[in-house]
Amino acid sequence: MTSSIDPVDLARALIACPSITPARGEVFDVLAAALTANGFEVHRWVMGEAPDGPTENMVAIRGSGAPHFGFAGHLDVVPPGDGWDSDPFDPIVENGVMTGRGANDMKSAIAAFASAAAAMPQDKGTLSLLITGDEEGYATYGTPRIIDWLNERDIRPDMILIGEPTSVDRLGDTIKIGRRGSVNMWIDVPGTQGHVAYPHRADNPIPKLARVVDALEALHLDNGTDAFPPSNLELTAVSTPTQASNVIPASATAQLNIRFNNLQRGADLVRMVEDIAEREAPGSTVRARISGEAFLTPPGDLYDVVVSAIRDEMGIEPELSTSGGTSDGRFLIQLCPVVDFGLPNASMHKVGEHARVEDIHALSRIYRRILEKVFGAL
Structure with a gap:
């Protein structure tokens, strides 16, 4: 035909x-x-x-x-x-x-x-x-x-x-x-906005977020499998709501993506990041969107x-x-x-x-x- x-x-x-x-x-x-x-x-x-x-x-x-x-x-x-x-x-x-x-x-x-x-x-x-x-x-x-x-x-x-x-x-x-599975996450660290000349009147969230980033960079998720490469976490953006050079920002956010193999589950990876964020920057929150397992x-x-x-x-x-x-x-x-x-x-x-x-x-x-x-x- x-x-x-x-x-x-x-x-x-x-x-x-x-x-x-x-x-x-x-x-x-x-x-x-x-x-x-x-x-x-x-x-x-x-x-x-x-x-x-x-x-x-x-x-x-x-x-x-x-x-x-x-x-x-x-x-x-x-x-x-x-x-x-x-x-x-x-x-x-x-x-x-x-x-x-x-x-x-x-x-x-x-x-x-x-x-x-x-x-x-x-x-x-x-x-x-x-x-x-x-x-x-x-x-x-x-x-x-x-x-x-x-x-x-x-x-x-x-x-x-x-x-x-x-x-x-x-x-x-x-x-x-x-x-591979994929999950996007956003880590929001709160602070208190203020003038850089008066840091005692503000609470800078950036050093706290930096500790979270360091902890995430130190992670080793797994060694991969015969079918999959090792799971990988990549930080993709860091931002604050203000770009003024003389203002301590009220918050700071890091964005990341994890591409993961079948040794991992998306929800488990979200909980892991939540635990790290709370440990390194108490009061922070994690938003997540799991694209698929x-x-x-x-x-x-x-x-x-x-x-x-x-x-x-x-x-x-x-x-x-x-x-x-x-x-x-x-x-x-x-x-x-x-x-x-x-x-x-x-x-x-x-x-x-x-x-x-x-x-x-x-x-x-x-x-x-x-x-x-x-x-x-x-």
Whole structure:
């Protein structure tokens, strides 16, 4: 069966829809039209309020019974930033390269999968696309709400592939089989504002915060595992509410992020930082936002079909990695085994984000091989 969706044409149409996170509307219209024309039943809903919403989600399903293969992705993008040579939402193809915000992360992968799915017979089991408009943000109304929707209807894929750009030097060289967890924290140390010439009438919070920072810098969280590197704490900002040179500030704040492996849990790390802050700067408070826990998909059928499809199409053996940032796999692992695999990621989030046209076509062929192996439609 010949695909009725050209992945590059669909990618261009998706990129042409400005969909800065959280996204909804036109970009979902474009994808829904392509999927509906190829036999998918498309479910869409918008939920949430600013600042984390409103967010649109989509579940598109075709077929019935086992096996059930799910593809997950996001149509939202990060803001384009300044310095583009062309309109970031007017995609151009030049010298075999497509440029536009979302070309790499990850509208091209969604288009590649839609093209592969359209080429598959419709009587081989269940195929679904789980598409959110809030992956680049806090995901408050994104993939966790898709999981709620699936659970309410007792729908559960057997395996899920997320089309994040995971390849490094060439398409197919890296699959993400797990991801580190991530937690952001803000430590607020109170003081009493005053004139620097009269320090006895003030209470400077900065030396107290400095003691907290020193204690955090001295931490050794763990040595890592066979699958994960050591957990890592990075201080990312220190601030006070006043910048005047002759004022002792009323408070001081440190911001930090911990990327952690599966030896740690987010809540435990928050309590650890709270204990250190209280010990070194009594009266301080810690605000935290856990983006997701670390997860690891154990070896199994999903590994086998993705690795063999890459091997057959590209002639290389992919590395199985847990490096890099988080993905919505941190949520979807609740349902079934999950891996991430997609385009080379060197230009993701950058000015001039782009993808090679041939890589998009090759990615669609790899996705089709995966589906053929899962559904036995060789």
